[in-house]
Amino acid sequence: MDTLRGVAILLIVVLHAIALPALLSGVPSPRVFDYLNAAVTPYRMPMLMALSGMLLSRALKKRPWPYALGKIRALVWPYVVWVAIYWLVVWPPQFPAWQDWVATSWLWYIFFLAVYFAIAPVVVRVPAWLSPLLLWAISAVVPDPEWTRFFLYAGYFFGGHALWTYRASLRRFDSPKVTVAALVVTLALSAAYVLQERGVVFLIPLRNEELIYAPATILGVGGLILLARKIADRWTGPLRYLGRNSVVFYLVHYPIQIIVTSLLGAAWLWDWQLHVGLGVLAPLVVGAALVWLRRFAVVDALFVMPWPGASDQDALRPRGLTRRSF
Template identity: 30%
Template sequence: MPSPPVQSSSRMHWMDSLRGMAILLVLLFHSVAIHVGLSGSGRAPGWDEVTGFFDPYRMPMLLMLSGLLLPRALAKPLGSYVTGKGRMILWPLFLWSVIQFIVKGDIAGMLDPLTWVDGTYQWFLVVLVVCYAAAPLTRWIPAWVMALAFLAILVTVGDQVDELRRILFYGPFFFLGATLSRWLPRIQSAPAWLATIFGLVGVAVGIGSAAGWVAVARGIPVTVVLPLPGLLALLWFGARLPRLPLFESVGRQSMVYYVAHTTVLLVIADVWRAAGWGVPDVTPVILFVVVSAACAFLARNRVQFSGLFEFPRGDVAVRTGGQDPRVLPRQTASMH
């Protein structure tokens, strides 16, 4: 028996929650990576398995959620669509890449165009920019064809231009979301037993990833299919989540958390090394809490720091508290 359809009024809340969860998993992943770098051990037993479980889902989920909202974005006039994505995605990509180059002292990298494509922590935004640039074609070409086109290019030229692999591998998840947007009510009304089967397959993929048995890797194009059952299950289960204000808040301000967190972690790591502090096993927790608090501060005071996360609009943004009045409330600064 099909489960009752999810009411449209709750749709944005669950999407915010899933986006917020994925963003916090990104923060945890990089906190563990910084811990490994500080300790010099090369591994973080226990933590590696936790982050490994979610490896197949963190970034694909963020891209799929952005793709789900593509029809809404394309409903705008093309000029508004282009300028909006430029202000809200291209600007923070450029600004925070420059900030990170400076923090890392990598001026040579800043002068290398290919490093901008696949040599910064902002690579996810590079994928989004390319996907949104190609997305108007979906008015004539089905989104699923676009996804296959990305994979076809990956298979044919990926080995020749390594810097493009990440775009071509992860881009299909964006267009998967755009494809599923039409079918979302049916997916979320699917029988519980079917969603459970997909969920169990997704858990098995996560366990395999944590154990090192499987990997979702841009160098192995066929592995792009591994996250699909789990992602579909998350769409079903996610829509049945209760209201989760913390995750919703992070999801609504996902751009702030994403672009700022790596710079904060790099600065913390430099301070940690300079102070000569020890690196206990709980270091990932400390790093995660501190970077989350710093990002939450920026998000809470986003009006004052708005130029860091969107290209200044002018008087309109000031009068509306930093929010574009044409954007639905509670979506400001999320990555779509």
């Protein structure tokens, strides 16, 4: 789990390091980056949602008040803190309206997670295998694209919960043949996204919000999970570090990248290598520094709400889960 979470966080950092210079400073990157982004599009956020959903069963073992407090501390609090930081960084001409504080910018993931954990005690009353199907069905009929995305990712989140719930039964599929077959689906879907980026037109366009491709995405995520279980930990140390501290790197990277791009533009530096390179390096360096500085309460308060006597384990940090847990 740490490895895959680390991969997802790194891909998000790279994506925004490429997108923000083009958006804010008009600095385009080579076309190959568009193909890279297209290749990982079907898995980046769905995999992150599924991995977060796999933590739900453990969280629900808590009594209602500790459960609610934990999610307020680990999700609602940092969301509000970092939305405020975001507005300070971009400095809009007028104070943002209330709707501008809802699922803002890159923080939509944290917002969605907070809502999913809030409704989870009710949703889990439905059989674990059924809830993602119902949520995906709702995503197909709601008229608003934002609600479509909300319910679609809810399906991936509670799909992760189902995966964890039925993990004992699913162990029978942990074989080389199944792994290879699932990885073929993974690569085929990625290749299709790349072909679409290159101009190939499919009968039904490929996009994350298209429900018909959700089964292929789930199979692809399953293949990545099976593959990650086969990789020795000695090869994945940096990725596991990112995964264990994903909340820090996720929250920090976007404002840092905005600042980097703005400073380079102000200095009339337009090389894409500089924008993308520093856009990746700066968040990783600052994020690592903040991980170390979390031992100080004032820094830790950027990522979890201070609360006397409360545990600092949060919904985004998969402590206690090992290779043998699955």
